[in-house]
Amino acid sequence: MSVLSNKIGKSYVMTSALISAAVVLLISITLLINSWDAITNVGWGLFSFNWNPSTQEFGILPMIYGTIAVTLIALVIAVPLGIFTAIFTSEILPTKYRLSIKSILELLAGIPSIIYGLIGIAFFSIWVQDIFDLQSGRTILTAGILLGIMILPTVITLTDDALQNVPSSYREASKGLGLYKYEVIKNSILPIAKSDIIGAILLAFGRALGETMAVMLVIGSIDKIPDSIFNWLNPGQTITSKLGREIAESSYGSTHFSTMIFMGLILFVFVLLLTFFAQKKLSHSNRLYE
Amino acid sequence: MKYKIYFFAAFILLFIQACDQQESITISGSTTVLPIISRAAEVFNESESNFNIIVNAGGSGVGINQLGEGKIDIGMTSRDLKKEEIKSYPEVEFNTISIGKDAVVPVVSSEIYNAGLTTLSLNQIAKIYNGEIGNWKELGGPDKEILCIDKEQSRGTRHVFMKIVMGDKEAETPGADLVMGSNNEEQTAIVQSDAAIGMLSNAWLSEDVKGLNIKLDNGTVISPNLQAISNGKFPITRDLFILTNGTPKGNVKAFIDFLLSPEGQEIVEKSGYVRIK
Numbered sequence: 001m002s003v004l005s006n007k008i009g010k011s012y013v014m015t016s017a018l019i020s021a022a023v024v025l026l027i028s029i030t031l032l033i034n035s036w037d038a039i040t041n042v043g044w045g046l047f048s049f050n051w052n053p054s055t056q057e058f059g060i061l062p063m064i065y066g067t068i069a070v071t072l073i074a075l076v077i078a079v080p081l082g083i084f085t086a087i088f089t090s091e092i093l094p095t096k097y098r099l100s101i102k103s104i105l106e107l108l109a110g111i112p113s114i115i116y117g118l119i120g121i122a123f124f125s126i127w128v129q130d131i132f133d134l135q136s137g138r139t140i141l142t143a144g145i146l147l148g149i150m151i152l153p154t155v156i157t158l159t160d161d162a163l164q165n166v167p168s169s170y171r172e173a174s175k176g177l178g179l180y181k182y183e184v185i186k187n188s189i190l191p192i193a194k195s196d197i198i199g200a201i202l203l204a205f206g207r208a209l210g211e212t213m214a215v216m217l218v219i220g221s222i223d224k225i226p227d228s229i230f231n232w233l234n235p236g237q238t239i240t241s242k243l244g245r246e247i248a249e250s251s252y253g254s255t256h257f258s259t260m261i262f263m264g265l266i267l268f269v270f271v272l273l274l275t276f277f278a279q280k281k282l283s284h285s286n287r288l289y290e
Numbered sequence: 291m292k293y294k295i296y297f298f299a300a301f302i303l304l305f306i307q308a309c310d311q312q313e314s315i316t317i318s319g320s321t322t323v324l325p326i327i328s329r330a331a332e333v334f335n336e337s338e339s340n341f342n343i344i345v346n347a348g349g350s351g352v353g354i355n356q357l358g359e360g361k362i363d364i365g366m367t368s369r370d371l372k373k374e375e376i377k378s379y380p381e382v383e384f385n386t387i388s389i390g391k392d393a394v395v396p397v398v399s400s401e402i403y404n405a406g407l408t409t410l411s412l413n414q415i416a417k418i419y420n421g422e423i424g425n426w427k428e429l430g431g432p433d434k435e436i437l438c439i440d441k442e443q444s445r446g447t448r449h450v451f452m453k454i455v456m457g458d459k460e461a462e463t464p465g466a467d468l469v470m471g472s473n474n475e476e477q478t479a480i481v482q483s484d485a486a487i488g489m490l491s492n493a494w495l496s497e498d499v500k501g502l503n504i505k506l507d508n509g510t511v512i513s514p515n516l517q518a519i520s521n522g523k524f525p526i527t528r529d530l531f532i533l534t535n536g537t538p539k540g541n542v543k544a545f546i547d548f549l550l551s552p553e554g555q556e557i558v559e560k561s562g563y564v565r566i567k
Contacts, residue, residue: 053443054460126482135437136483138468221469222440235468245471249351249444251378252359 319353
């Protein structure tokens with residue numbers, strides 16, 4: 001009996017893993033097949049600056065630029081803020097407050113993105129508009145900051161876990177050497193937790209890349225790269241916001257539709273590369289205490 | 291554990307019942323036509339209890355594509371179908387039925403309107419969208435940069451507006467600063483700015499979003515009101531359509547008949563548009 005149930009259990013587990021893997025494969029094949037039309041018909045024209053389906057111009061560079069810019073801003077905001085918050089909750093805050101503070105922060109992660117979007121459009125973009133004296137608060141910067149707030153809980157929680165994973169013997173040993181608290185954190189805990197923190201950042205990066213709803217509402221949705229590529233106070237467009245706005249409007253099977261799928265493919269490849277990079281980085285981690 | 295099973299069974303039963311109970315008509319498409327259809331659906335759902343009408347938005351392009359793909363029973367559109375759209379769905383026999391008339395009105399933020407800029411010619415508007423005019427000062431308004439708001443390319447409102455103003459329904463607009471989607475979204479963007487120009491269906495004009503008068507080539511000034519729309523004097527008018535696949539039958543036909551009845555046309559007028567009957 002136990003041999004049989006063992007076998008059943010094993011094959012069940014294996015099938016589950018196979019199904020999950022098959023889904024990834026299926027998605028990439030579907031994306032590739034459906035974007036083939038765009039790749040063959042538009043070709044290198046895809047990597048140009050003009051988007052106008054009625055004249056068969058499908059340049060996706062503005063969208064790629066927007067995606068990178070928005071994600072970059074989000075990371076610049078969320079990573080330092082998140083890591084410092086995690087150091088505070090994990091190392092400085094007494095344990096009895098830690099869990100309650102952490103669960104409040106994790107609540108942030110549970111707020112649906114459409115609500116972030118609504119707050120963004122109703123209040124936040126107006127603030128940006130007033131502070132920078134702009135014509136319109138719907139800018140790349142607005143979207144980036146909003147996205148930064150959205151990925152903040154991911155960074156905080158995972159970094160906090162990473163710091164907690166460092167055995168307390170390291171803290172005690174460093175303290176025993178007479179180091180100050182900040183020296184303990186800086187020289188002993190952070191280097192050990194480093195690879196886990198990088199993992200946290202990469203996960204947040206992935207979420208920022210794929211976020212649609214909130215970004216779509218506040219970014220202004222214009223398919224243009226600003227005159228200066230660092231002038232983030234201009235409206236722009238990300239791949240996800242473009243897909244969100246236009247995919248239902250393009251008729252199935254047209255080159256327009258196919259180009260939209262191609263953008264999806266680009267995003268997918270971004271995320272795949274990221275995961276690959278992350279895993280490679282993490283497997284090299286030299287955790288001293290293991 | 292037992293309770294869980296009962297609960298689950300009750301849930302499934304409810305679900306089956308909900309599916310079983312009513313036939314439904316699904317409608318989606320133009321946000322311009324939406325106010326008429328959702329009001330009409332509300333009235334109709336009350337009087338006819340044997341089936342249900344579900345209404346969604348999305349824009350004219352969405353209405354046409356979803357009807358083509360067979361996802362909905364009725365599409366709403368505020369523009370004519372494009373050749374490519376008809377060609378994309380060879381099996382579908384698009385049947386357009388006009389249910390009302392509307393104007394697309396160039397609108398500005400109330401700050402600009404109240405500062406005295408109430409009339410523009412089509413040519414001046416075209417120059418704004420072309421990026422040749424960038425400041426309200428050049429048009430006799432206050433010294434503020436123009437926030438030029440465009441719409442998504444497949445939107446019906448944009449097709450009609452661009453065809454009259456720029457001469458091409460899918461014209462490119464180098465002067466545009468923002469691209470918005472639905473009438474609601476466009477309205478919000480204009481209200482939030484104090485120097486914006488945009489395009490809206492007549493029914494969306496309000497205290498904060500003012501419709502401009504249009505100066506024709508011969509010098510006459512025409513303001514956007516129902517009278518000017520119904521007698522065709524206002525230059526940017528259009529029909530509001532619903533689309534079906536082939537000749538409507540059964541419940542779909544009943545609903546369309548209702549829209550064209552005096553009661554339905556009353557709803558068209560209440561929504562801020564012009565009746566056709």
